[in-house]
Amino acid sequence: MKRTLLIGALIAFNLMLVFSQRREPVLRTDVPLDSIRLSDPFILADRQTATYYMTGTGGMLWKSKDLEKWTGPFRVIQHDPESWMGPRPMVWAAELHAYNGKYYNFATFTNRDVKIDTVKGNVIERRASHVLVSDKPGGPYIPMANSIYLPAHMPTLDGTFWVDEDGKPYMIYCHEWLQNWNGTMEKIELKPDLSGPVGEGKILFRASDSPWSKERDEEGNIIPNKVTDGPFLFRTQTGRLGMLWTSWVFDVYTQGVAYSESGTLDGPWIHEKEPITPPNYGHGMLFRTFDGKLLMAVHSHSVDENGRYIRIPRLFEVDDSGDKIIVGN
Template sequence: MKKEVLLFAFVLFSVLLSAQQKVPNRFRTNIPLDSIHLSDPCILANKKTSTYYMTGTGGLLWKSKDLARWEGPYRVAETDPTSWMGPKPEIWAAELHEYEGKYYYFATFTNNTIKIDTVKGNVIPRRASHILVSDNPDGPYKPMESPTYLPENMPTLDGTFWVDRDDKPYMIYCHEWLQNWNGTMEKIELKPDLSGSVGKGKILFHASDSPWSREKMGDEIHPNRVTDGPWLFRTDTGRLGMIWTSWVFQDYTQGVVYSESGTLDGPWIQEKEPITPPNFGHGMLFRTLDGKWLMSVHSHKDVNGRYIRIPHLFEVDLSGDKLVVGEIYIPHK
């Protein structure tokens, strides 16, 4: 079992590292969405500039006027080389959020030169969800007051943003399964200007709560231990939900969970079945500039030993009490 776990951890790390390193840096224009290799795509639709801004793993930014054709990549994230991140941190799962007149860059930063723990033979580097800020949607995004939002000895990832019914801002993030051996989804309150965190994190649910994710451990089948890619939403009826991603054996897959209280405090009840076909995941929701709800995800497949991740869009319906995922949406110029 230990060999299987180490192999799974190595494959996951290789996928993320590959996605980090193979994002093309050469500036291009008029690029179709499905010609961009990008993990964890997040799209901000900005009415002030009539522009879509897409970011994700790799720390780069793409721009589009119509979702069909894109230009980029632009480098927009500026970190402090004297901080714990070091001079060249890996950047995973970046998101853009507009809040109170500013734009915020939520991302996972990793410094592989700092080791914070060793669990079951796995050496865990310094990795944490963090927030940068800008006055403009296309950056540059720079550090704020707090150098640390979450505990230094805790590997966290995929931080996202939500303002709850108490009108307070929160970061929702994953505590990585490689340390706790059963990944969690957690929340922590943020300062009003998002420049730091307040208090301690609180667990919302565990990976093992999922009825749809699966992994094989020896001869037994269990819920997968990975929590990944949270994104919060409300349906038109006011129901609070969260899409998140795990694995069904070798397939990266997305599910959904709903809060019975309508707040982050839950309790959170998992849907029994995933909401995307196999090998689509790490989703987020956005409204197009003309008001249509879409879900951005990436496909995930192995082509001759090379992991390929490409952004895709799905139509979604939030008019009822649940999120309903429709057909793949093909933007037209």
């Protein structure tokens, strides 16, 4: 029953995103961070413009000079309507990354008109992580040569960026649990200019590897949760490679962290036993402010009296001076 309710809630939330993403944005100024409704917030601190740029699900952009008052939203994504995405795709979990003099928008696109699979009665839509490029952090972000980064038969999401110890750029992404029923975290090498993939993806770990994420099966037994969500890579000041990622503890949206024993993407990835943030916060990322403070951006996850999801960006201070990050207030 809980699984059915969760899938139903996710479908309702996705439909809400479809309608909200089709409306033209109304520009607002001096908006406090806690007055913005945004899932999967990602903040790029751009020193060249002395500006913080925030994006996330929906693909819109917000700008701020102080992290307190924001201006937006701006429409900055220009996808190709003739591509597999179709004319009006949903946009999830957009991220902004500066690399080699360019700015890249890693985002997940969903074409709800294309069905690629049906698993356990659930229709799987065409969904994949993708990369767009711009000369400026404020966009516009446009397609590159490759129209497909990840296999068309796989629903993938939440792609993020990392340059590993071999000096090569990679996309780290999730193969969605709705198809494989045990979500995976995977990597794929990218071309030097990030314009397309090199080779095939490789599994880094599975949702069931986590000691903290859990759910109940049809008989009420406690089992590992199936969801992998929101990867973000970082190194501590001691050089240790870690990954933030999000799943569920029963019906509580929860973020954990794993660390690579080898110091590379290939791991093995050892998961901390306990979540790293308070309950009902997740899909986090780390960035350093212009005055050197390390912050974690996450969104809250709650339901209002009308049953609607409420997701609001929240910033936590983080200490990365040791081998493990410590999340403060």
